[in-house]
Amino acid sequence: MTSRVDVVEKPSNDKKSKTEALRQTLKVQLDYDQLTNCMRCGFCLPACPTFKITGMEAESPRGRISLMKAAVDGLMEPGIAFEDQMNHCLGCRACEPACPADVKYGQLIEQAKDAIEKHTTQHRTWVKGLRYMMLKKVVPNQKRMQLVGRGLQLYKKSGLQKFVQKTGAAAVLSAHMKDMEMVIPDGSGKGVVEQLGTFIPAKGIAEKVATVAMFRGCMMDTMFYETNRKTIALLSEAGFDIVIPETQRCCGAMQAHSGEVDVAKAQARDNIKAFRNSGADFIVSNAGGCGALLVEYDILLKDEPEYQADATWFAKRVLDVSTLLMKHGRKLTYHYNTSGETTTLPIVTYQDSCHLRNVMKGGEAPRQLLKQVSGIQLVEMKAASSCCGSAGTYNLTQPEMANQILEHKMCDVNETMANRIITSNPGCQLQMQLGVNKHGNNNEIIVEHIIDFLYDCLQRVERVE
Template sequence: MNCTRCGFCLPSCPTYIQTGGNEASSPRGRIALMKAVADGKKEPDEEVEAQLNECLGCRACEPACPSGVNYGHILEQARAVIQEHKRYSVPVRVLRKTVFQWLFLDRRRMETVHRMRWMYEKTPVQKLMQKSGAFRLLPGEAALMERIMPEAAPPKQALRPPVLAVRQQQPLKKVVFFDGCLMSTMFTETNQNTLYLLEKSGCEVVVPDTQQCCGALHAHAGEADGAKKLAKTNIEAFEQIEADFIVTNAGGCGAGLKEYPFLLKEEPEWCERAKVFSEKVGDISTLLAELELPPMKLDAELVTYQPSCHLENVMKEKGNVEALLRRIEGVTYAAMPDKEQCCGSAGIYNLVQPRMAMKILDKKMADVRHVQASVIVTSNPGCLLQMKAGIEREGLADSVKAVHIVDLAAEALKQAESGVTT
């Protein structure tokens, strides 16, 4: 009801732009569709579902809205309602149950899948699959995504660190690290570099061994029950530890954790506990901006930054990654045009909406070419994979690379300490 249909959200919406100004593909249009369903003027038919599914959920419309419409909350509620009444085919039901009710509800299962992936890469199976062209038979951009996936870390390296991961005699801050399900398995090196940077900045770090997935993917997909279950598990795991800060290194996960009070709003006891929890959550870039890292140095590089939508639009943490980049000797920072526009990753959006995701990515890569940067920095794993996909699609692998800000900062710190640049 707060939406006054002023249209300030339109220029901020990637799907509105890519569809050439289709009103139904804008936040204002989608709110009108949802309101029509709520008022009984329209059935929640395939048209409504298609428009909600086409939305990236980037929430760039929220900072642009003068009326303070919390579009992200409305979208997730609408998707949850659709899920309650949606009748999927048997294969889709099996897939959704496998992903949302089995895999992401238990970290041990994620670790098992990681070990299977590592074995797949270390045996001839991967090369045989790639040479056979089997991946081209999969829908969307699955073949492209398979090529740019980071190499699986050996299972022993992917083990969760000890609960007291970093000990300090006189810590500047005591922080708890949310290490994430995908970050701890698919991006093991980034998590290890996170602990390294926290140690070098004087933090004592605890990693709760009972934490689970943040639940963001469940919430975005309308799987509210699964998201709530994971939220409660994480709140219980973290509230047992006295700490100054709950640190994340993935914008999507951080936003998911920040949203726990809304997710549990109908359960007063849990909602209050969620508020205490969420107030401590922040991105590592924000924490590092508060603390003094030792000097960092790299060979001369022109670097640009693709922000995480959820880091900026939900967590409201802006400018800290750029500030960190400017502290690295040898780095020249160039702002990407329209950097606040989503890259098209949006969780699993680039898998389920590949056509729109690639159109958005093509525009983003044109912006990368414009700044002529040799390094694209990101602050979220999905964004990192999406930018790597863009580099691959554009044939720029020999001249451009995409890295997580944590990995770049850790490399710069290690090079400064050793006195050697590469």
């Protein structure tokens, strides 16, 4: 019986020079202490979504760290296979809470991806152009994001979307992009600053609880504007004055996870300047993916001593909106009203935002808030903390793996018999809606951000419309 061997293509001189350049960059950028901290114990394996799907060692955090170290030590050429394994990682960071050695895997994978983007030859010309346009020109610029939001608004409200779907014009897209087109959110050409101003006072005659500076986000403010508006309304009801620094930018998470760390750092510096003089006791985020980077601005800028004091000030004040409401706000009353339609309580289940749970350590606050809502059954799904496959842009760049993860996730959802899926991150919300469309046992399942759900359940409140 012959054993399996991997056939490795002999690299050309040009490929050798590129892989050697990548190796040298990895050697400079990767934190070698973290590479050696990994004890190869394997506690990360059952926490890793890609390992659970494939069962391959290289598809695990331990395996990827081994590959990084081997590349840095000159034991292997960091070629296309190396790049692919790094890019297969969702960056969910579920391995970090499971790690007894406290290995900072999230930092390692971002350092590796940043090095890869400096040298990769895999991107086609149009992909390079699209990455440059979106990650460096559009997403960091709020005005340009508002144009995107206005375009989405026009696409959906003009009837163009229905026409595209009815005529089959969407068939020119890939199967996955066609699926994603079905869950495009409603856009808005104006965000909270343009529609509500930069200061919203706490409601009621009681003394305010605290002043909160709101991180409005790029996608949240243009594609999920209503969630931002309802966030402000709930915070005001809970006793907070809300300030919205007008010069803030995208958090930088999308860029950091895509290997554009320098762009992320520039946005972090701008955001710190925008929030530093806000007078805020807290900085609030309503998107788990954004919050996870905001709370690590001090780590992101650790090599810039001139920003360390302000970055630490910023990071220490960042909280997810659920945590802020649960721990610091006035107690609000929530009730789900079925309007007499049925005597059976609706079933609600919660899907974790990986970054909220694993990085911000905020997985319990959303559940505690949902438990305060009368008139529902809260049913915990199996493996609710496991990634849904969204992971920022992962479901666009790695659709095959993302779909496999999503299909497994929807099996767990279907077991709960839920009428509603609640989450705390816009990417998760879209991904779970895609899951309902493709794999749900009930296509009438509603997928909502927790803020939208709580706002609609809020009792005795004068709505801010």
